[in-house]
Amino acid sequence: MILGFLAEGPMHGYELRRRMEQLHGYAHPVSFGTLYPAIARLAAAGFVRQESGPGTASARRITLHLTDAGRAELYERLRTAEGTDITDGQRFMVLLAFLSMLPDKAERDAVLRRRLEFLSQPASFFYEDGHPLKADDISDPYRRGILVSARATSRAERDWLTAMLTAGAKEPS
Amino acid sequence: MILGFLAEGPMHGYELRRRMEQLHGYAHPVSFGTLYPAIARLAAAGFVRQESGPGTASARRITLHLTDAGRAELYERLRTAEGTDITDGQRFMVLLAFLSMLPDKAERDAVLRRRLEFLSQPASFFYEDGHPLKADDISDPYRRGILVSARATSRAERDWLTAMLTAGAKEPS
DNA sequence: AGGCTAATGCATCGATTCGACATATAGCGA
DNA sequence: TCGCTATATGTCGAATCGATGCATTAGCCT
Structure with a gap:
């Protein structure tokens, strides 16, 4: 789901979670404890790039971008489901x-x-x-x-x- | 789900899992790694009683029974959902x-x-x-x-x- | 009778997810 | 000014998942 939404354009984790919640019809929201570690894993694998926005010190804003490898991974996961x-x-x-x-x-x-x-x-x-x-x-x-x-x-x-x-x-x- | 099925009568863990799988329409079976620890927790809480069946030594068969406290717990969970x-x-x-x-x-x-x-x-x-x-x-x-x-x-x-x-x-x- | 395969049954392990909490900024109305 | 809500990123312990191991029993083929 993360790869899919990021394929539509860059966004922050919070916005990502809101869309995930909507896609599930508000029936079962994904918790932050799931989301942020998942983003970290995708970033470590090179599928997602994290760009720090303004207010780097205390209130940091991180924008997430899908990499080419991330897009390939998305296609692969859709294909082999x-x-x-x-x-x-x-x-x-x-x-x-x-x-x-x-x-x-x-x-x-x-x-x-x-x-x-x-x-x-x-x-x-x-x-x-x-x-x-x-x-x-x-x-x-x-x-x-x-x-x-x-x-x-x-x-x-x-x-x-x-x-x-x-x-x-x-x-x- | 465990409390509910056991309210219909005693059974072992394996039978329990089959019924859980059926209730989910074979869409998403519950894994053993979830089931057995869950049974253990319910037993520790006094909601489920474990009775060893025949072949106690090597091939043990454990039959699960719902206790009175377990039935009360089931009602409570249904009520307060x-x-x-x-x-x-x-x-x-x-x-x-x-x-x-x-x-x-x-x-x-x-x-x-x-x-x-x-x-x-x-x-x-x-x-x-x-x-x-x-x-x-x-x-x-x-x-x-x-x-x-x-x-x-x-x-x-x-x-x-x-x-x-x-x-x-x-x-x- | 012997051997193969599948089903039954209990259990553990590492990775993932959940749910609650911590923390900080911004905006808005009482 | 106080409290509430929304935005935003994260951590932590407990629960769950998915894979695997292992032993026994049942059925079936030859």
Whole structure:
């Protein structure tokens, strides 16, 4: 997420955190204890350059810039996304937010296809003796609510993914 | 989640992890490095009792039981849920999965109302100069997809929450 | 019966993240 | 002037993650 936002232009850590918070829909903000060490690691790896602004002594302002190596790293991470980056909705949403930066359309489509594949395999949230329970089988109204909401979510995203993959389709699968 | 599943009956850690994985829709499994220390903490606090099963020597099987104090703790955590437990969709889903265990309907409704309130306040994922961007204003197709999916999710959950709160309503707000 | 593979089950380790706190400047209203 | 909020960078202990190790049990093929 840091590499992605910095690819849009230089900014400070604080501004970065505000955007991260917004991208997560204010549901789960990233803490400073996560953000600043993460910036430090990216800087140590040469992906981010830190430039001191005015007021260097007491109240320091540090502007963060993405390096060429950082941009390459961003592309690489978008391209090779797998595991929880695909299966976890929050993580995948972050991927989507910056996916358009990946130049190759075939590679972008491949990412979408991996997500669609995961969403297409039938999965419930409650099981009995190994087989999934349907909404009608569940008496607990709250658990039924989980299933109903999840179904709606999955359907909406699958429809959108399918539309995206068939729209400008050059390679018929 | 551990307290909730153990409230349904005793089981070992491995079985616990499988159910946690299912409840998350296989999107983000909980690692053993998280689970076993968490069990140990709950046991140290007196919320969980560990009983050694057969094969005590080499291949030990430890069955976990919820204590009375553990059940009280579960109720308390369901009752007083706030912050990311309400705003974060994954966390709230866990809450929902065990909410029916909470005896008092008014307290259960209060939890739902907190979630509904959060979902009702208008929030986008992308902003420009402080004000939220609508789907039509966003040219990036992937970001538009994020908004479209999120809208569908939010609408489905809000509809369900509203239905739940008005259905067996005894207290007209 | 023997051997291979997968699943079950408990546990630890280093790296990462979380949540709370510390610190300083700037602006604004009572 | 006092208090509150926003901006801005950071630290620290506790919790979590992801990978790995290791032993036992179950199923399956030949």
